[in-house]
Amino acid sequence: MITVGIDMGSKTIKVVVLRDGEVIGRGIELAGFESREAAEKAFDAALQDAGISKADIDGMVATGAGRKNAPHTDRDITEVGGDAKGVVTLYPHARTVIDVGAEEGRAIRCNEEGKVLDFALNEKCAAGAGAFTEAMSRALEVSVEELGQMSLRSKNPTPMNAQCAVFAESEVVSLLHNKIPKEDISRAVHDAIASRIVSLARKVGFEPDVVFIGGVAHNAGFVDSLERALECKVTIPENPEYIGAYGAALAAAES
Amino acid sequence: MGQMHDGIAWLEKVTGRAYDDEKLIQAVHNECRSTALWAEVCTLNKAIPAPLEEKTMYSLYVLGTLMKHSKIVADFYEELRDEVRERVANQIAAVPNEQCRLMSDTQPPWGFLSLFRYLEKFGAVSIGSLYTFGLIGVWEVKPDGTWGPRTTPQEQGVDIKTRDQALRILTDWNLSKPEWQHFYSPHLKTDMMVRIAKEWSLDGVMLHYNRGCEGLTVGIAENRLGLIEAGFPVMTFEGNMGDEREFDLHKTMTRVDAFMETLGVKK
Numbered sequence: 001m002i003t004v005g006i007d008m009g010s011k012t013i014k015v016v017v018l019r020d021g022e023v024i025g026r027g028i029e030l031a032g033f034e035s036r037e038a039a040e041k042a043f044d045a046a047l048q049d050a051g052i053s054k055a056d057i058d059g060m061v062a063t064g065a066g067r068k069n070a071p072h073t074d075r076d077i078t079e080v081g082g083d084a085k086g087v088v089t090l091y092p093h094a095r096t097v098i099d100v101g102a103e104e105g106r107a108i109r110c111n112e113e114g115k116v117l118d119f120a121l122n123e124k125c126a127a128g129a130g131a132f133t134e135a136m137s138r139a140l141e142v143s144v145e146e147l148g149q150m151s152l153r154s155k156n157p158t159p160m161n162a163q164c165a166v167f168a169e170s171e172v173v174s175l176l177h178n179k180i181p182k183e184d185i186s187r188a189v190h191d192a193i194a195s196r197i198v199s200l201a202r203k204v205g206f207e208p209d210v211v212f213i214g215g216v217a218h219n220a221g222f223v224d225s226l227e228r229a230l231e232c233k234v235t236i237p238e239n240p241e242y243i244g245a246y247g248a249a250l251a252a253a254e255s
Numbered sequence: 256m257g258q259m260h261d262g263i264a265w266l267e268k269v270t271g272r273a274y275d276d277e278k279l280i281q282a283v284h285n286e287c288r289s290t291a292l293w294a295e296v297c298t299l300n301k302a303i304p305a306p307l308e309e310k311t312m313y314s315l316y317v318l319g320t321l322m323k324h325s326k327i328v329a330d331f332y333e334e335l336r337d338e339v340r341e342r343v344a345n346q347i348a349a350v351p352n353e354q355c356r357l358m359s360d361t362q363p364p365w366g367f368l369s370l371f372r373y374l375e376k377f378g379a380v381s382i383g384s385l386y387t388f389g390l391i392g393v394w395e396v397k398p399d400g401t402w403g404p405r406t407t408p409q410e411q412g413v414d415i416k417t418r419d420q421a422l423r424i425l426t427d428w429n430l431s432k433p434e435w436q437h438f439y440s441p442h443l444k445t446d447m448m449v450r451i452a453k454e455w456s457l458d459g460v461m462l463h464y465n466r467g468c469e470g471l472t473v474g475i476a477e478n479r480l481g482l483i484e485a486g487f488p489v490m491t492f493e494g495n496m497g498d499e500r501e502f503d504l505h506k507t508m509t510r511v512d513a514f515m516e517t518l519g520v521k522k
Binding site: 065077078079080081115116117118119120121123124 | 483488489491493503506509510512513516517
């Protein structure tokens with residue numbers, strides 16, 4: 001059986017193709033203003049990667065912020081449900097999922113079947129999502145990848161006082177003028193986001209194993225900050241940004 | 256009570272008119288009647304399927320909120336009670352495909368009551384809340400240990416004859432209102448919410464973290480923990496009953512989608 005999951009994220013659209021539960025293809029495209037067109041490109045790329053055609057597909061489910069606008073399917077699953085399903089399939093001992101994307105952070109507590117027991121979302125505060133690291137990397141004039149690595153080289157952690165992504169940018173400028181090293185500022189940025197994400201995790205009552213997914217999971221500096229704030233190690237799957245789409249593809253096989 | 260006596264004396268002094276104690280006595284009778292009848296209407300929502308849903312209840316409770324002292328409202332609530340009883344007897348449901356029973360808390364985001372209609376797509380009915388039940392409803396614990404409408408002075412055979420007696424009854428009646436108790440402690444509110452969740456056979460709770468009313472929102476995070484500890488799934492959403500800019504309907508509907516998945520409820 002061939003199924004497809006499409007994650008219509010705020011910033012990127014991810015597509016995963018499964019054959020009998022195994023990943024055989026992936027595709028990703030920036031969402032932009034025309035998300036449906038971008039979704040078509042990601043879909044085509046995934047099919048090409050899998051070496052199949054649209055006629056070969058037995059089922060397809062969409063997830064993500066724009067899931068109602070996904071092409072080729074009218075079936076959808078929430079991000080919360082998709083994340084839990086995808087993570088517990090890969091890691092049966094996972095009981096907490098933390099997903100940090102471009103514009104939303106979420107914490108999910110689930111059982112051994114991937115059933116969601118509780119969840120908490122941050123979709124209002126940019127300082128708790130990937131958009132914050134992008135804004136800070138621009139303020140520090142480095143790439144997001146460099147921002148993450150710099151954080152690991154911090155020698156004197158400096159707390160960030162601003163509670164808001166907008167004011168944090170002003171604070172970064174002040175810190176630079178005060179000759180605070182970029183490494184320390186970078187760590188402050190990651191610590192600030194981590195504290196917001198961990199408060200979500202505490203709200204749902206996190207328990208191990210904790211799996212961290214979403215595009216921000218590629219940021220080594222943030223992972224370090226998150227683990228320190230959680231006081232435990234997190235597991236990061238390969239291609240963490242695809243897990244939502246993976247969960248949607250699994251859901252397609254179940255229906 | 257003393258303050259009410261003083262207030263009447265002040266009114267007489269300022270207006271130069273005698274206070275009509277007969278009208279006061281009638282107003283107290285009507286208020287007891289209205290508020291007990293509203294509690295009885297809310298109690299009827301223990302029935303499965305629920306005869307009323309919360310969005311409709313918002314249209315009905317406002318009369319008691321504003322004119323609970325009037326005979327018209329008391330008479331109307333009696334008619335309402337009788338009609339809802341008939342709905343229960345004939346299993347007439349507010350949400351025909353009821354498969355999930357919820358309650359909310361605090362005032363709703365007034366500009367977005369369509370959220371309750373969205374719940375109905377899942378066959379989910381909000382049967383009310385401590386706010387809807389308690390803003391005007393006056394309750395008591397019945398001999399069987401459950402909550403029901405407080406027995407009115409009329410039902411107890413009390414005949415109010417004096418101003419002092421009327422004011423004493425009015426004071427006691429209002430001070431017993433559940434909605435005032437939880438200002439003393441969030442744990443009192445949690446106890447009442449858990450009672451509602453159990454007696455009204457709920458599957459989950461939706462808490463409105465309402466920035467527009469500090470009084471009703473104080474301690475709501477504690478209430479959430481208490482409900483979870485009592486075994487009830489809880490969903491929270493942020494908003495402001497008084498400022499439409501602080502509520503995101505689309506994001507809240509997404510949260511509802513996720514909560515319904517958690518409860519295993521499909522459209």
